Amino acid sequence: MNSQGNKRPWDRQQPGKSPSLSGYRVALAGNPNTGKSTLFNALTGMRQHTGNWPGKTVLHAEGRYLHNGETYTVIDLPGTYSLFSNSADEEVARDHIVFDQPDVTVVVLDATALERNLNLALQVLEMSDHVVLCVNLMDEAKRKGIQINSGKLSDKLGVPVIKTAAREGEGLEELKQVIARMAQGKITTRPYRLRYDEKLETKIAELEPEVRRVFGNRLPSRWIALRLLDGDAGLAKALRNRLGKEEVDQSGTTDGSPYPVEA
Numbered sequence: 001m002n003s004q005g006n007k008r009p010w011d012r013q014q015p016g017k018s019p020s021l022s023g024y025r026v027a028l029a030g031n032p033n034t035g036k037s038t039l040f041n042a043l044t045g046m047r048q049h050t051g052n053w054p055g056k057t058v059l060h061a062e063g064r065y066l067h068n069g070e071t072y073t074v075i076d077l078p079g080t081y082s083l084f085s086n087s088a089d090e091e092v093a094r095d096h097i098v099f100d101q102p103d104v105t106v107v108v109l110d111a112t113a114l115e116r117n118l119n120l121a122l123q124v125l126e127m128s129d130h131v132v133l134c135v136n137l138m139d140e141a142k143r144k145g146i147q148i149n150s151g152k153l154s155d156k157l158g159v160p161v162i163k164t165a166a167r168e169g170e171g172l173e174e175l176k177q178v179i180a181r182m183a184q185g186k187i188t189t190r191p192y193r194l195r196y197d198e199k200l201e202t203k204i205a206e207l208e209p210e211v212r213r214v215f216g217n218r219l220p221s222r223w224i225a226l227r228l229l230d231g232d233a234g235l236a237k238a239l240r241n242r243l244g245k246e247e248v249d250q251s252g253t254t255d256g257s258p259y260p261v262e263a
């Protein structure tokens with residue numbers, strides 16, 4: 001509920017969604033050094049490398065936890081400042097969110113540097129409807145006298161916001177509950193989508209139907225149109241590979257594929 005006592009979309013009960021045979025998949029994304037691996041370890045009981053310098057997690061790691069009888073596979077993505085195609089880390093994180101489409105993407109934010117961290121959060125909100133924002137390092141924020149109004153933040157951004165101190169294990173139960181409800185389709189979000197200037201919005205409106213014609217609703221068409229207009233060659237290549245792979249999956253052979261598949 002928000003401060004006026006109104007229910008947010010995710011307070012309403014939605015019809016449930018069943019897990020795949022292997023359970024639900026939850027990805028942890030965020031800037032470097034926000035506590036993703038600490039959260040991953042706290043959730044899964046594993047020992048991913050953590051430390052007080054950025055760039056420790058280079059390839060994604062997977063672990064599992066059980067919650068109310070369901071299995072959740074957690075993917076610890078490398079820390080990135082954006083999800084363009086500037087580095088292998090960004091491509092790993094981007095491809096996972098866009099192509100593998102986890103049931104829930106948790107964006108882990110540093111409560112002591114929220115403004116900077118929100119940049120990546122806004123990008124993820126453009127890429128997926130199934131996003132939870134986890135404002136971590138709350139113990140550090142409190143020490144610095146920083147207050148976070150998670151209710152206001154979730155009203156503005158249209159997705160649940162949970163405050164945690166992963167190293168102290170605080171807020172994890174609430175986080176697991178929200179992850180479970182979102183994974184099971186019991187939460188409807190209204191992710192905040194940036195509006196760009198008139199010229200760019202016109203171009204997006206032209207390109208987006210073309211993207212949808214090729215990929216249907218299985219990929220985020222507005223976000224793809226935006227990235228292509230920005231000249232993201234890395235994404236264009238990933239999309240071509242993806243199309244080629246779908247051809248192979250459907251026909252069982254690459255013969256006759258109209259799309260060039262790059263290595």
Ligand SMILES: Nc1nc2c(ncn2[C@@H]2O[C@H](COP(=O)(O)OP(=O)(O)OP(=O)(O)O)[C@@H](O)[C@H]2O)c(=O)[nH]1
Nearest residue numbers: 032033034035036037038051055056057079165166
């Ligand atoms: N005070 C405090 N420190 C935390 C918290 N969560 C993580 N840390 C510390 O923050 C530092 C970075 O944590 P990591 O879990 O390695 O961060 P990461 O996001 O996985 O970093 P990269 O893999 O480099 O992107 C470590 O020193 C952690 O012990 C928290 O809730 N409170």
Ligand SMILES: [Mg+2]
Nearest residue numbers: 036037056057
């Ligand atoms: Mg890490």
